[in-house]
Amino acid sequence: MIRFLKALRCALEGIGYGVTTQRHLRFHLIAGSLALIVGTFKGLAIVEWMVLVLLIAAVIAAELFNTALEAVVDLVAPEYHPLAKAAKDAAAGAVLTLAFAALVIGGLLFCRS
Numbered sequence: 001m002i003r004f005l006k007a008l009r010c011a012l013e014g015i016g017y018g019v020t021t022q023r024h025l026r027f028h029l030i031a032g033s034l035a036l037i038v039g040t041f042k043g044l045a046i047v048e049w050m051v052l053v054l055l056i057a058a059v060i061a062a063e064l065f066n067t068a069l070e071a072v073v074d075l076v077a078p079e080y081h082p083l084a085k086a087a088k089d090a091a092a093g094a095v096l097t098l099a100f101a102a103l104v105i106g107g108l109l110f111c112r113s
């Protein structure tokens, strides 16, 4: 139980680190919260709620992975390196891909008649 609580604390500290240092993560948190509020007023079905929550969690998790990768890259390659650029750009591209999919699916969920 103590081990679990320690692991939970570390995970929460990781989220806290992301929230305090990454403006993109804060943006996604605000956008996700707004989507939840709009979803409440739209009266989404259970499956639609599942899709929405999964999408929000996926985007936030991707942003946290991006944060982790940035930290590791900065640790091992504080100077300019083309591979450091490739790693960071690819991670940013992954977040962008997921965020774009979330935007499209969110739009479809909220704009349905």
Ligand SMILES: Nc1ncnc2c1ncn2[C@@H]1O[C@H](COP(=O)(O)OP(=O)(O)OP(=O)(O)O)[C@@H](O)[C@H]1O
Residues within 6 Å of the ligand: 021, 022, 023, 024, 070, 073, 077, 078, 079, 080, 081, 082, 084, 085, 088, 089, 092
């Ligand atoms: N060590 C490096 N070597 C080469 N290019 C780098 C390096 N560090 C950052 N870059 C380039 O600068 C871009 C921005 O990197 P940075 O670490 O500032 O992350 P970020 O995308 O600005 O994230 P955030 O603004 O959310 O902190 C990277 O996508 C990459 O193209």
